[in-house]
Amino acid sequence: MSNHDRPALGLRERKKARTRSEIQRQALRLFREQGYEATTVGQIAAAAEVSESTFFRYFPTKEAVVLRDDLDEALVAAFEAQPAHLGPLQAMRAALRAVFDRLSEEERREARERAALVLSVPELRAAGIGELVETFQRVSELMARRAGRPAHDLAVRTLAGALLGAMLAVVMEIVDHPEADYVERLDAAMAYLEAGLPL
Amino acid sequence: MSNHDRPALGLRERKKARTRSEIQRQALRLFREQGYEATTVGQIAAAAEVSESTFFRYFPTKEAVVLRDDLDEALVAAFEAQPAHLGPLQAMRAALRAVFDRLSEEERREARERAALVLSVPELRAAGIGELVETFQRVSELMARRAGRPAHDLAVRTLAGALLGAMLAVVMEIVDHPEADYVERLDAAMAYLEAGLPL
DNA sequence: ACTAAACTGATAGACTCTATCAAAAGATAG
DNA sequence: CTATCTTTTGATAGAGTCTATCAGTTTAGT
Numbered sequence: 001m002s003n004h005d006r007p008a009l010g011l012r013e014r015k016k017a018r019t020r021s022e023i024q025r026q027a028l029r030l031f032r033e034q035g036y037e038a039t040t041v042g043q044i045a046a047a048a049e050v051s052e053s054t055f056f057r058y059f060p061t062k063e064a065v066v067l068r069d070d071l072d073e074a075l076v077a078a079f080e081a082q083p084a085h086l087g088p089l090q091a092m093r094a095a096l097r098a099v100f101d102r103l104s105e106e107e108r109r110e111a112r113e114r115a116a117l118v119l120s121v122p123e124l125r126a127a128g129i130g131e132l133v134e135t136f137q138r139v140s141e142l143m144a145r146r147a148g149r150p151a152h153d154l155a156v157r158t159l160a161g162a163l164l165g166a167m168l169a170v171v172m173e174i175v176d177h178p179e180a181d182y183v184e185r186l187d188a189a190m191a192y193l194e195a196g197l198p199l
Numbered sequence: 200m201s202n203h204d205r206p207a208l209g210l211r212e213r214k215k216a217r218t219r220s221e222i223q224r225q226a227l228r229l230f231r232e233q234g235y236e237a238t239t240v241g242q243i244a245a246a247a248e249v250s251e252s253t254f255f256r257y258f259p260t261k262e263a264v265v266l267r268d269d270l271d272e273a274l275v276a277a278f279e280a281q282p283a284h285l286g287p288l289q290a291m292r293a294a295l296r297a298v299f300d301r302l303s304e305e306e307r308r309e310a311r312e313r314a315a316l317v318l319s320v321p322e323l324r325a326a327g328i329g330e331l332v333e334t335f336q337r338v339s340e341l342m343a344r345r346a347g348r349p350a351h352d353l354a355v356r357t358l359a360g361a362l363l364g365a366m367l368a369v370v371m372e373i374v375d376h377p378e379a380d381y382v383e384r385l386d387a388a389m390a391y392l393e394a395g396l397p398l
Numbered sequence: 399a400c401t402a403a404a405c406t407g408a409t410a411g412a413c414t415c416t417a418t419c420a421a422a423a424g425a426t427a428g
Numbered sequence: 429c430t431a432t433c434t435t436t437t438g439a440t441a442g443a444g445t446c447t448a449t450c451a452g453t454t455t456a457g458t
Binding site for chain 1: 286287288321324325326328329330332335346351353354356357358359360361362363364365366367368369371372375384387388391392394395396397398
């Protein structure tokens with residue numbers, strides 16, 4: 001999404017990237033204007049000037065056109081890059097800060113808009129949370145390794161689950177208060193976890 | 200599900216209950232034998248000897264025939280019934296114990312089987328977690344009231360999220376270790392939360 | 399029994415998604 | 429620039445979930 005990397009893509013690759021982003025752009029616009037389920041894949045395809053088949057070549061499902069993002073991937077990478085002396089929670093806190101600090105203002109705005117859309121449409125919410133849970137599985141393993149415990153350890157899983165829940169809470173918070181600062185809220189939630197959940 | 204309540208249902212009500220449970224029974228059997236997506240609604244309807252239309256009158260979606268249960272409802276009720284002097288976490292712990300202790304051996308077995316099915320089918324997993332999140336919203340409000348804080352308080356939401364994550368962890372644990380004791384695991388996870396998530 | 403209400407099955411249709419195949423466009427070599 | 433090879437595309441057909449409607453049947457209330 002940023003503009004630092006252009007390793008001389010061929011015409012074919014560039015066209016693909018443009019098509020993908022055009023489909024996504026038109027889809028989000030239509031969703032915003034007409035609502036998610038009132039918009040058909042056919043309409044999206046027509047707006048992006050491709051055939052319906054092509055839509056499904058770029059996005060496996062209608063949901064994916066909203067859900068697709070690279071943040072999970074980036075988060076896992078950032079977590080692994082943290083220095084070994086940090087505990088699982090501290091490492092995750094640092095990783096989250098690293099990932100979100102890297103986003104441009106524009107990217108944050110779009111991420112927020114998508115989050116709001118996902119949370120407001122039941123169908124999308126289910127699928128979106130589902131993706132979050134898959135990330136949770138991976139994070140759970142990474143945390144276990146860092147804590148020197150087996151991957152199936154109940155304590156580790158509970159901790160990973162708590163972390164997941166905290167992130168979900170922040171997402172909901174952000175949707176309610178769009179003007180609030182991302183990173184600060186996320187950090188506050190993590191601090192609350194580290195403090196041992198004082199009620 | 201239990202057999203204590205029979206307030207003289209009319210013939211119509213009894214027939215409806217029987218049809219609903221027959222559809223569900225046949226559906227779960229077919230899912231077990233052929234897999235979830237290999238089974239069509241038409242097959243389920245035929246096995247239960249009803250029309251396809253009737254299937255959709257009883258269950259709004261194919262997913263619902265697996266996901267439907269009354270545990271969330273019971274949990275919310277049990278939480279509210281806890282004595283006021285308990286903190287949010289303790290109250291939830293007690294509520295969980297109350298709900299699960301009440302289940303018969305048979306009911307626990309079936310709940311476990313369904314959990315395994317839900318977690319193993321991506322489509323169901325997403326929808327299942329989605330339901331869990333809706334419960335989370337309600338629990339979040341109840342916890343806020345009990346803690347004397349506003350419903351949108353970040354700490355409360357984070358706590359509720361952590362709780363949700365812990366429950367998810369236990370569900371996964373149970374699927375991996377079917378022989379393990381439900382209530383004991385759940386209680387252990389809650390204790391871990393109360394202890395402040397020592398890593 | 400009689401009427402009103404609830405329930406059912408049949409049919410038609412919209413929409414998401416899969417599979418296949420021939421046409422179009424881009425890449426590569428002479 | 430042309431010929432060839434590969435990738436991408438659009439068109440068509442089809443399966444499967446789910447909605448809407450409508451006539452026919454079963455149950456409830458009096």
